[in-house]
Structure formats: C-alpha cells, structure tokens
Amino acid sequence: MPDLVDAVALTLRASGLIASRRSAADADEIMLAIDAPHMWLARAAEAASLKKALKDGALRSFVVARSEAFDGFAERTQFFTSKEKIQLLIDALECLLPGTDAARVASVPWSPSMPMVATLRKESLLLAEFPFHDDDALAALENAWLTRHLESRQPIDAVHEYYGAEIAFYFAWLEEYTRWLTVPAALGAVVFALTQTMPSAAQIGILVFAAFITLWGTCFLEAWKRRSAVLAYHWNVHEHEASEAARFQYTGELVTNPLTGAHERHFPWAARAARYAITIPVTVAAVIFAILVMLTSFAAEDALRGSHWTVRLIPLGLYGVFVPLFNMAYRKLAVVLNDYENHRTETQYKDSMIIKLASVQFVNCYVSLFYAAFVVRDLDRLTTQLTSLLFTSQILFGTLEVLTPAATKLYALWSSAKDLGSDHAPRIVSKARAEYGMPPYASVYDDYLEMVIQFGYITLFAAVLPLAPLLAFANNVVEIRADAYKLVGTSRRPVPVTVSDIGVWWTLLQVLSVGSVLTNVALVGFTSHGIAALTPTWSHAAQLGLLVAAEHALLALKYLLSVTIPNRPEWLEMRIQAEHARNRAFAADAAAAASRPIPQHDHAD
Known part of the structure; x- marks a missing residue:
C-alpha cells in the first residue's frame, strides 16, 4: 500500500x-x-x-x-x-x-x-502549496519596478504578466489614485496656509475646498473606470466575468443551457433571495452591534474624564479586548454566511465577502470620527484623530507591513543557505524550503482596504483637515514602493488571479464619494467657521435651506459628471464592437460549416 x-x-x-x-x-x-x-x-x-x-x-x-x-x-x-x-x-x-x-x-x-x-x-495534511518564483523574470521585474519606476510609471504590464490581473489592477489603481491626489494636495496646502495666516479668507477657502473634494471624487472614479477599461482590454480580461466558470462549491439543479446545449447548475433567484433574507439581517445586526459597543465605550470614556487615569483606562482597555475578539468571530461568521449564499463565480463570492468584512472595518475606522464630529462636536478632537490616522498610524503600519515579511525572508534565506552547504538537500529542495519560509501573499484585500479607508478620510472630512490629501499623497508615494517590495522581495509567488476590474472596491469608493457630500455639508453647517460665520444675520431656517440646496446641487453635479463621462474611450468602444462583430461572424461561419451536408461522390464511372 x-x-x-x-x-x-x-x-x-x-x-x-x-x-x-x-x-x-x-x-x-x-x-x-x-x-x-x-x-x-x-x-x-x-x-x-x-x-x-x-x-x-x-x-x-x-x-x-x-x-x-x-x-x-x-x-x-x-x-x-x-x-x-x-x-x-x-x-x-x-x-x-x-x-x-x-x-x-x-x-x-x-x-x-x-x-x-x-x-x-x-485534514491539515498540506503544509503549503505555491508556485516557484521565476528567478530571472523576478529579477527583471524588481529592477524595473523598484529601481527605475520613480522616473516613470510602474511597469504595470510586466506586473500583470508575472502576478496576474488582480494584483496588477491594484497597483494601477493605486498609481492613478496617487496621481489624482496632486491637485487636492496642493489646494489643501494653500487652504491650510490661509487658516494659519488669514482666518477670514480661510472660511471661504474651506467651503470651496470641501465642494471641490466632493466633485473631485467623482471625476477620479470616472477617470479610473476609463483607464480600467483600457487595461482590461489590453490584458484581454474585459469579458472575464461573462465567461467565468462556476465555483466547484456552487450547488443547484442541472439544467440545459439553451444557447450552448451544455448542462449547467442553476440556483433559482427565489432560493437565493430567501438566503439573503437571512444573511443580510445577520450582517446588519453584527455591524450595528459593533457600532453600539464602540459608542458605549466612547460615552463611558467621556463620562469618566474627571476620574483617576487608571479608571479612565477601563473603557479603553475593555474595548481593546473586544475589537480583536469580535473581528475574529465576525470573520468566521462572514465565511459561513457567504458560503450559505451559494455564489456562482469566484468574483461574486469575493465581492460579497469584501462587503461583509469591509463594513465592520469601516465601523472601526469611521465611527470614532463621526462621534467626535457630530455627537460631542469637538473639532479639535476630530482633527487630532484624523491627523493621527493619516500620519502616525499609516506610517507605523506601513513600516511593520514591510519589516515583518522582510525578517521572515531573512530567516528563510539563512535556512536555505544551510541546505546549500549540505550534501543532503538537492537544489530544488533548497529553493522550495527558502520560498516556503517566506510569508504568503494572501490577497490584495488588506492593501485595498487600507487605501479605500484613506480615501474616506480625505473625502468625508475635507472641511476639517485640508492637509489630508497632502498627507495621503506622501503616504502613497511610499506605499507603492513598500507594497511592491513586499510582493517582489519578501513573499512567495501568489497564484495569478484573473479579474476584469477592481470589483466591488469601486462601489465602496462610490459610496464614500456620495457620503462625502452629506458629511462635508453637515460639517460646514455645524462648525464655527462654516455657514453661520458667513451668514450671521440669516435665520437658522434660511441657513438650513442654504445647506440643503448646496447638498442637492453637489449631488446633482456628481450625477451629471457620472453620466456624461463615458465609461470607455470612444476608440475602445469601437474596437470592442468590431471584435464582437468578428466573433459573431466567426461563430456563424463555424455553425454553417458544421450544418453543411457532406457531398456524396459518385464513383460508379
């Protein structure tokens, strides 16, 4: 045996x-x-x-x-x-x-x-599974990406060729996002300078900057959608979702596809809706529970503000214990709920999982800011928290993000060097052990989440911290290189994943962009340097009417921008239509050839 x-x-x-x-x-x-x-x-x-x-x-x-x-x-x-x-x-x-x-x-x-x-x-019988790095291709990519790309754009095509579309789309999006931050970073720096030197002029500047950021978000997202379409076509993944195979775990009754004649699994929409009727309320309840616990912690902390410092630490300590335990339990719950929803394709499965997990992370990152802004209305506290999140936290986590896998790789190289000095380990075994010792690159989820949350910081609270885009720009210049180094220099080679765009992350960015109109209008209405300072003789009703009119106008402008900017460049639309026409003609010719009777030859002469 x-x-x-x-x-x-x-x-x-x-x-x-x-x-x-x-x-x-x-x-x-x-x-x-x-x-x-x-x-x-x-x-x-x-x-x-x-x-x-x-x-x-x-x-x-x-x-x-x-x-x-x-x-x-x-x-x-x-x-x-x-x-x-x-x-x-x-x-x-x-x-x-x-x-x-x-x-x-x-x-x-x-x-x-x-x-x-x-x-x-x-059964925990498989320690790891991973493809080997191609040393020559990796060295060429490292040279082009980490050494020379500061002088030009990233070698996105080479990244796609080595790592696949999912990772390439992330780096292309991060590059585009960072480039689009240059204008709001410069404008925000000017507005910040006005707040320090000319407070009266700064009142107008903050209003203009807040309105600009809300419209900038839409322009950026529409511009990215166009570039994403070009990249998807260039990489031949623009029709991936339409032809994506079903997951092995997908269940349903076997039916015959009327177009292809193939047997496919089908899960009725009524059955899916019944499952959503269970998973959505459970997810919403978990998110609400996290919000309530966080608000309770903040309220207790404020109530104990005059107590001894050891007493004041109790709510913070209890909440610090709650967060990792809740996140761990919720992640397991999210997997169970996502599996129960029975998504047909891997793209649908991942998008649904991202929504579930990102919802809780949004709570962790944004609720404290909303509490400071709209519950206790402490703008100094809000500004301090935002600055800390954009500067201290991102630099600290970015450093750990690189140093941790780098240390792991050094240990793996040391272990591999021992193997190379031994006659007992063939070269392929030494290479396998060295790469096995590297940390796996799990997914782009954490990298996307970090940047999407940052996008929320600079758009949702633009009226409070005009310097936010500049801090984000400085962070992202380093982030691109840090993420590239982490991927090229310290991680196992991930399995390439085919996608046609950045997926549901675009939808989450759109939600934050629309939400930025509401939060910035509210901040302008509540702050001392906002609408009240500019219209001191107006009644509260008139000021409220002006805020509502501004909110409606900004939402209308965002909608007009989104519908008037084409999703694809005109030349790309023409190419895709021509390609579809050629494919239809090719399919028609093939069908005609298959149905044409084979001529019978008379050999009786």
Missing part, C-alpha cells in the same frame, strides 16, 4: 501531470513537485477557453485541433506563459477528485465529491 505522498503523486500522474517526490535527509517535510506536459496544458487551455493569438494577430479561444493556426504553438516552451501555466495547473488541482490510488490510503477520510487538495487542506 503506498503512503499518502506516493498515492497523491500516482493520482496526479494518472491525470496526465508530472509529479516527483523530493525531500532532504534532515527535514521532516516532503515536497511534491508538480509540472505539466505541453499537450496537457494545451488540452487544459481548450477546456478553459483560454484565448491565444492566431498567426494573424486575432485572439481566439484555443482549440487543440487547430493548434497550428495559433502563433508560437510549435515553440513548446514559450507558447504558454508562466502565469498561464500556473493558472491552468491550479484550476486542475482544485477540481481533481481522489482516484483509486489515493483512496487506498485509509487514514484519510476521502469524499468522492470533494477534490483531493481540499481534503488534504481540511
């Missing part, structure tokens, strides 16, 4: 993959190196409808039977990029069921319907 590693290797080989067992004599871990032959990749590419370039330059879904028509297929080592190879391999491994060889290992509770890798993860 084979042991577990041999049984897994036999199952992989039976599916057409190359699997070799490797280990070092002085190590307890066993490595299973997996590769794929060229024709296996070709068949997997056909099954995945991977688009490749024909010899005439047109992109078509790869078909093995017409492989000679695709540019570079004869050059076996170069036709599929390393990113494509990794994606095809991972997709196959995630769906591979345990075969008869694996089933012979009775110590593992195999399920015939659960993929082999999922079972190994569930």
